[in-house]
């Protein structure tokens with residue numbers, strides 16, 4: 001199971017991609033915004049610096065502790081599970097970046113988001129969509145089989161636009177837009193693919209000799225994912241904007 005340590009999001013590039021999503025959120029000063037799965041708090045701090053009344057929740061206590069340490073002037077972080085926010089009609093918007101593919105119960109998350117929104121409030125989210133990291137995962141599963149191991153069960157929820165829009169509408173939110181797009185993402189350094197596997201896809205390494213396995217995997221995907229001296233993960237994201245009636 002994936003664990004989220006405080007140190008991890010400080011080096012991740014997800015927070016910088018999330019800034020783009022903040023433009024889509026277009027929060028106004030004074031609006032109440034919840035950052036769902038806020039990690040170590042960068043988006044909350046950025047919103048607060050724009051006078052938006054942002055709060056952040058994350059299910060990882062160590063990440064919340066790190067957010068509080070980084071931003072001692074912003075006592076707006078708490079530990080909570082996206083599936084059970086227990087907030088009623090309070091927020092003008094719920095924002096979420098790079099979180100929802102980690103939670104295999106999307107209907108519970110969306111119901112919890114819907115209840116946290118006031119009527120007219122919006123849900124703006126981005127996460128991994130159908131086909132995300134397919135090149136890496138398919139090749140890794142093939143290598144596992146060649147090493148005599150079973151294919152590893154994949155823990156991620158990577159929906160199509162149709163699948164996710166249906167879930168969102170099921171919670172009586174009106175989908176205003178939803179789209180799926182390729183976002184090739186550079187991984188740092190020649191060890192980039194190996195580090196990405198260790199950080200995000202440990203389940204693929206279960207039972208293998210990691211060094212041999214990664215070497216074999218790199219050979220297999222180099223023609224598609226190695227460009228200009230760096231590894232590029234074949235990320236695909238889904239974005240959705242929905243409104244509570």
Ligand SMILES: C[S@@+](CC[C@H](N)C(=O)[O-])C[C@H]1O[C@@H](n2cnc3c(N)ncnc32)[C@H](O)[C@@H]1O
Nearest residue numbers: 004015018037038039058059060081082097099
């Ligand atoms: C890749 S990080 C993204 C952090 C931040 N949103 C950003 O853009 O940098 C994913 C975060 O989702 C959180 N998370 C995973 N499952 C969760 C859940 N059920 N409820 C709340 N947060 C969750 C993790 O603890 C982690 O901080």
